[in-house]
Amino acid sequence: MEEPWIAPLEADDPEAAWDLFIERYRRLIFGAIRRYTAEHDEVMDVFARVCEALRENDFTRLRRCAAHVEPGRPISTWIVAVVRNLTIDWFRHRDGRPRLSAVADALPPTRKQIFLYVFVEQRSHVEAYELLRSRDGAELSFGEFLKELNETYRAAGAGRRGRLVEELGGDAPEIAVDPNVEPAELGEQQRALAAALESLSPEDRLAVQLYVVDGMPADQVARALGYPGTKTVYNRVYRALAAVRSRLEQAGIKAGDL
């Protein structure tokens, strides 16, 4: 697929390049933004920000993309990645921040703080728990915190910016987390799990992480890691999960105990 905007960009006519670029990709950019918010005004504001960012510093971002383009290779993945970063950035740091604050203001005090730590400041759940206790004086167990956290996810994700909130806060905690477990115990589990997976190569460990934990489809994992097909992904996942189970059974821990 030819990219007609590259030639004028390289010929030092960036405005002509810009016109061709935006004509070609306007709908993609809008579609990518609308994945995060259904509010028409926000979509338009973020679109303006995306255009501004792509034009900034003499079209630096576009020039870097142009230098990287190969004939026949679509740049759509790059565009959606740019839009994602700019959309999240707009809501977290710029004009969209009041909108996020409005979401937080509708929550009870503890959940409001959780929202600010996890979704706005993008801290881990464990960090948010520690801050709630140390900074905010909240007296709640980790299990109670996880309940509040799940309710915060539910409330924050229910609105017209549900996908955006998901991207800001990441996935809600696993339902099966033992409500009586403390963060220190989770650290021990993490070390045990890491030991169970150390026999896998880094790429295989990432395949397991992306498929099992992050929910990436197997065919996309396979393509990203250069595997021959999805069966390789399933094979790595199966080996990893078997190793996890075996390691923990050796330690006298069954999955149902955690």
Added chain:
Amino acid sequence: MTCDAAASSAGPSVRTTGSMLQLIKRRVRMTHPDPESLVPHALRGDDPVVARHVQSCDTCRAEVERLPQSAGLLRQQRVSASRGETPQCLDEIAIADFVDGRLDADARAPVVAHLLTCARCRAAVVDAGRAVREVSLTGTGSAAWRRWSIPLGAAAAAVLLLALWPRGGADRGDLREPPITGTIAPVPVSPRNAVIHVDQVVWTSVPRAEQYRVRMFDGQGSVVWTVETPDTAAALPTTVRLTRGLHYFWRVEAETDYHRTAASDLVEFEVTGHEP
């Protein structure tokens, strides 16, 4: 891997006939799927062949029950994952290259090493992969996207070829909620067939639907507009310009509790009036 059913033994008072011997000798072999084939069914529930096997195989059913338990232990570790940005975080070109599978082993190694430790970049990778599947790739109807099967799926393409338009008096236009018998699909109400102007799309509601997703396509299969809303109507943005005389298509998908979805038929319309 196979397992043989054990032959039964006849009592001393029973004379074993030739045909009975044949039956005893005939071995019933049960073929199990490869262990890794259990993974997509166990973790995502999306393999009907394995599902049927598991119903009658205790061995595989036990394995299918164990796999999610181990997976849950891995997912528990998400509570420790921070999504803050670091100087080592990947730029958009690196993310796109990784998602598109364009990195050779040498180039991929440092990206893999970073992704193993960075929840922020992993989220960017996963979302980029999801986004390119959900959103139109050019919007200009280039040759690569004139193939129906890519944006619409084979089933939707078949519906289109059967020529839904026009439906005339058989159109279902009522807006009453149907009885709750299962996951029912929404029905596009407007626009349908020939319309002078389009400023919104409207559809019937689905009981317990939490979110609806609308997608509108041009005649070449490119997505011209997509929106998600909890309502049963959505205003067409002024930035989406529909050309008079061209045919467009749209469908709406309802997401109910437990993330079940039900999609409407693909509906065709043509704008006959002037553009706004």
